[in-house]
Amino acid sequence: MIAMTEPAIAVENLVKKYGETLALQGISFQVYPGEVFGYLGPNGAGKTTTIRILAGLSSPTGGSCRVLGQGTFKNPALYRHLGVVFEESHLYERLSGIENLRFFAALHGVPAARIQELLQTYDLAKAAKRPVRTYSKGMKRRLLICRALLHDPEVLIMDEPTSGLDPTSAAVIHGAIDHYRRQGKTIFLSTHDMTEAETLCDRVAFLNRGRIAALDHPKALMRRYGQPVVVVQLRPSVESSEIESLRERVAPERIAWEDDLLTVRLPLEQVDLGTQLDQLRSLGEILTIHTQEASLGQVFRQVTGTNLE
Ligand code: ATP
Numbered sequence: 123m124i125a126m127t128e129p130a131i132a133v134e135n136l137v138k139k140y141g142e143t144l145a146l147q148g149i150s151f152q153v154y155p156g157e158v159f160g161y162l163g164p165n166g167a168g169k170t171t172t173i174r175i176l177a178g179l180s181s182p183t184g185g186s187c188r189v190l191g192q193g194t195f196k197n198p199a200l201y202r203h204l205g206v207v208f209e210e211s212h213l214y215e216r217l218s219g220i221e222n223l224r225f226f227a228a229l230h231g232v233p234a235a236r237i238q239e240l241l242q243t244y245d246l247a248k249a250a251k252r253p254v255r256t257y258s259k260g261m262k263r264r265l266l267i268c269r270a271l272l273h274d275p276e277v278l279i280m281d282e283p284t285s286g287l288d289p290t291s292a293a294v295i296h297g298a299i300d301h302y303r304r305q306g307k308t309i310f311l312s313t314h315d316m317t318e319a320e321t322l323c324d325r326v327a328f329l330n331r332g333r334i335a336a337l338d339h340p341k342a343l344m345r346r347y348g349q350p351v352v353v354v355q356l357r358p359s360v361e362s363s364e365i366e367s368l369r370e371r372v373a374p375e376r377i378a379w380e381d382d383l384l385t386v387r388l389p390l391e392q393v394d395l396g397t398q399l400d401q402l403r404s405l406g407e408i409l410t411i412h413t414q415e416a417s418l419g420q421v422f423r424q425v426t427g428t429n430l431e
Contacts, residue, residue, distance in 0.1 A: 162314070164426070226272055399411075
């Protein structure tokens with residue numbers, strides 16, 4: 123749900139240069155309260171550069187970046203309202219989980235009860251007194267989220283919070299994001315994970331080489347750029363030369379073998395779909411046939427000409 127209020131994050135024609143490298147070439151977007159905004163791009167696209175500017179750690183070369191109406195660079199007053207989860211762990215490994223949280227709680231004047239509440243919520247209460255260096259990757263990531271949420275910020279910025287985590291650990295973080303969004307807070311989420319973006323984000327921006335190549339609701343992007351397909355699975359009963367001739371009629375990337383089964387993906391919207399299905403029937407026994415929407419990953423490939431995986 124997007125509340126039509128003032129944007130929590132407003133980025134206007136943002137430019138960042140590192141020497142000769144133009145990392146951001148004029149980026150503009152707004153993120154509204156109650157919204158999860160996904161930021162997707164291949165390596166080197168400029169995601170971390172954007173996040174560093176949003177978090178006030180780096181100054182823009184040009185354009186503007188405002189969070190809750192304020193400039194971000196060297197603005198400590200903003201940090202009370204901002205939580206940041208970086209991909210790389212910035213935790214004190216020799217201190218325990220609870221000591222890490224106490225350290226940051228003291229900076230923000232957060233009561234001890236809040237630390238206990240977060241440790242419980244993120245299933246870290248039992249391990250709270252163990253040094254962080256003994257934590258698994260998932261536990262460290264959960265502790266980072268606790269730390270970012272300690273002072274109950276209005277805006278949460280997350281840099282690939284689930285990268286390298288197993289599905290169970292990732293699901294805990296997805297739950298946290300959803301819970302936080304329901305409170306009307308704002309989440310800026312950079313991710314490589316298309317499924318995560320599709321299921322969790324209200325809107326996504328595709329970043330490529332320092333420019334936004336597309337920005338919209340995931341479903342709207344899939345409708346606009348994606349092409350639904352008919353997926354046919356069959357067990358061929360003809361000579362392999364006849365199967366080979368299929369490659370002349372259907373693009374090779376639309377044909378896949380798994381053991382002795384053949385899967386063919388035909389664009390749904392094409393004039394001779396009926397003829398193509400008849401031809402497939404003549405090759406053997408059709409086992410399954412169903413339609414499939416375009417995925418966000420396909421849209422990304424089409425819009426940027428790049429693969430994220
Ligand atoms: P990744 O997914 O690999 O983290 P990214 O989308 O976060 O990539 P950035 O780290 O923002 O991309 O980098 C964008 C561009 O800016 C890249 O070409 C990178 O080499 C360059 N860059 C980033 N930081 C610096 C720096 N401190 N000095 C020089 N160039 C930099």
